[in-house]
Amino acid sequence: MSLKAFHVIFITAAVVLAFGFGAWMLRVHQDSQAAGDFNLGVGSLVVGVALIGYEVYFLRKLRKVSFL
Numbered sequence: 520m521s522l523k524a525f526h527v528i529f530i531t532a533a534v535v536l537a538f539g540f541g542a543w544m545l546r547v548h549q550d551s552q553a554a555g556d557f558n559l560g561v562g563s564l565v566v567g568v569a570l571i572g573y574e575v576y577f578l579r580k581l582r583k584v585s586f587l
Contacts, residue, residue, distance in 0.1 A: 537567035
């Protein structure tokens with residue numbers, strides 16, 4: 520597995536985890552109404568979007584480098 524392929528898989532996993540954690544914290548916020556839970560949820564969703572932007576940038580930058 521190339522370093523590029525590992526990087527894409529790792530960033531994709533980080534995106535999934537960020538969105539999952541964000542959704543979980545927003546669900547917890549519905550029950551507890553704690554401001555910290557809301558802030559963590561929204562922050563995680565923002566990080567997930569930023570990671571998607573980074574992955575798009577990375578793939579465009581290394582478009583001509585093969586995965587193998």
